[in-house]
Amino acid sequence: MVTEHGLSDRKMKILHAVIKNYLETGEPVGSRTISKYTDLNLSSATIRNEMADLEELGYILQPHTSAGRIPSDKGYRLYVDMLMEEKEQELSEMQEQMLDKADKMEQLLKQAARVLASNTNYATMVSTPMNNSKKIKFIQLSMVDAEQVIAVIVLGGNVIKNKIIDVEEPLSNENLLKLNMLLNTTLNGMSIEEINLGLIARLKEQAGIHSSVISNVLDAVADAIQIEEDMQIYTSGATNIFKYPELSDNQSAQEIINAFEEKQQLTELVTQTLAKEDNTGIQVYIGDETPVQTMKDCSVVTATYELGDGMKGTIGIIGPKRMDYEHVLKSMKRLQNELDQMFHKKE
């Protein structure tokens, strides 16, 4: 009996046994262990033969002669693919604990990262939702005092941007009104890409008389809109890394923790993840497959969640390659679902 992977049923079972056992213990697993652990009723000698084959095929490997076997990246990949294929789990309700203090999205996402971390014992990250094609919903300028104007810009998904603008001379109420009209009629419903320099120039022109002040204001508005680097990333449980000796030994642990602190690389991870679209929105990167080289000794599991308006955010779990994939994937799906629902409810 041979599966689509070209592995006999028995080899498959043995591979599974090796992986499962290694996930639990983190130690290389030997033939005798398998012989007892499984219900195959095979002697250790037979297992040894099979394992030799599996090694030759590249699914497992020996850290050194006369040690047991550990799964290779290829072995993990086979295992994960298998898990992913399994029919959608029934999605139980996520811990209520998340809803406790979650009145603001920020709080909610922080909480999500924290819950996930304590739930899985791995390092986690959650990014705030982003959208390349945000639309402007509302713009308003108001005088705060004689020398300052505040610009309030509401984008689709109720993302709010503010900008304080210094002006030399106060704008009259009338001018302010005109300007607001102009901005709203021109820009409302536009996506950020659509607002180019040409359009801005035209706006300035139309703004007319006070264009010196006004162009200043417009620049500021354009500036406020442009600032697209406001994707926040919340992390939790980075120190969980230390729970896995194979990661905490060398200084790669430090690099990972550092990546979590500086967040630059996580941003990269999010971007890449959002780019690769697939049906479930869940992706597993094993070892070298990762988009972030710092994590080449880890496995990274990411999931995409959606708000309305095409806003998308990312959840990520970073852990050792011997991650409890089954549990992680289940948790991911749950959280993904929860977030989806929560945000859609709010729409």
Add this chain to the structure above:
Amino acid sequence: MVTEHGLSDRKMKILHAVIKNYLETGEPVGSRTISKYTDLNLSSATIRNEMADLEELGYILQPHTSAGRIPSDKGYRLYVDMLMEEKEQELSEMQEQMLDKADKMEQLLKQAARVLASNTNYATMVSTPMNNSKKIKFIQLSMVDAEQVIAVIVLGGNVIKNKIIDVEEPLSNENLLKLNMLLNTTLNGMSIEEINLGLIARLKEQAGIHSSVISNVLDAVADAIQIEEDMQIYTSGATNIFKYPELSDNQSAQEIINAFEEKQQLTELVTQTLAKEDNTGIQVYIGDETPVQTMKDCSVVTATYELGDGMKGTIGIIGPKRMDYEHVLKSMKRLQNELDQMFHKKE
């Protein structure tokens, strides 16, 4: 010759030598080293006698018999007090590098933390400025669309808060105008403490007719003002902790890193620091003196910087007890100065 500390001049010099040497090497320092290192021209035997005295007085201690001496917390304290007394250094200009991308305060503070970390090789944190007595400068409600109102509240120091409020029925322009008038005339110039439930009740009363909608709005406004937990803390270089074996050995390193990630404890640190007012605004906590127990094996140096309006923020450096205090204090003073100036310029 005896100083105010009750230590002979010679003992003082030896203590200094021990500390300096230990700061550099991190190894216990022996009598022979001191004998050569200093210009005292004393034999190691004499040094030994003096060191025995210093140990009895509690300024230095032996990790184990037949090891050299290391400074005790008390020893560090003496040393640091001495440094603090020194006349203000001439404050050279801080690296321009900080100003590069610093168009927003957030960016600037992040950058500050980063610069400080790379400059000192310790872990650093910078908190956004806070003020318990923020005053309301400007309030405005506007309709975003038929069902949503946005409240914009500008506080002293140009801190801006936004809140989106769902309403069942649109507010008429007239009502909106009335409401804005009411809010501004009543609340402008008030500090947050002054706005109590009584005042809010009175406001609602005055709001009159549409009080069902309006009270909803007012609640939201009150809510937005209340949210005072928006102090952000930016950290950098947490992994520098690993550079000091005495910290990275035990799991206390993990706790520290974790504190840096979760930030809860740092908030505590900031609060405590701001509470203790002193002339220079710089404080050094050695070992157990720290307000945050997690860092009891470290030294923590904090400085307060000021915006106008009584807004204050905190800079912190966390490192091993054998921190290069001289350099750190100098850097702190510089950065403190830079931030002070930068913000005051903006006022």
Add this chain to the structure above:
DNA sequence: GTTAGCACTCTATAATTTTGAGTGCTAACA
């Protein structure tokens, strides 16, 4: 008061041995 000299202590490092899990191979067996 200072110093040379010396015995003693104790850690850290290196060198060595022991242990045991695990393998590969061979020969026997069903």
Add this chain to the structure above:
DNA sequence: TGTTAGCACTCAAAATTATAGAGTGCTAAC
């Protein structure tokens, strides 16, 4: 032909022992 018991061999990790050396405290002499 596939499975298994048996055995010699390997190698990392743990335990043990030996060695080196930095540093001290004390004493006696200067």
